[in-house]
Amino acid sequence: MTELVETIAKALVDAPDHVVVTEEDEGSEEILRLTVAGDDMGKVIGKKGRIAKALRTVVKAAATKQNKQVSVGIFSEDEMKSAEAEEE
Numbered sequence: 836m837t838e839l840v841e842t843i844a845k846a847l848v849d850a851p852d853h854v855v856v857t858e859e860d861e862g863s864e865e866i867l868r869l870t871v872a873g874d875d876m877g878k879v880i881g882k883k884g885r886i887a888k889a890l891r892t893v894v895k896a897a898a899t900k901q902n903k904q905v906s907v908g909i910f911s912e913d914e915m916k917s918a919e920a921e922e923e
Contacts, residue, residue, distance in 0.1 A: 836905055839897060840867050843890055848875035864904045873911040
């Protein structure tokens with residue numbers, strides 16, 4: 836799943852080298868965290884969240900074929916740095 840999200844995200848953004856997808860397992864659900872450059876957040880989310888919703892729909896469809904539950908979170912690099920600083 837991470838490769839699918841990464842491939843789609845890299846096609847959408849201006850800085851594909853800043854795209855990072857991490858995977859966490861929380862019980863029966865798999866959580867994918869998509870991190871992009873701050874300037875690319877709008878491109879990944881889209882107007883009224885349409886692109887983000889479409890991305891989540893594609894991932895959910897692929898996960899259903901594999902009998903998995905997957906959710907996708909979208910973050911900017913700045914948000915992830917702030918979260919990491921709070922953890923320390």
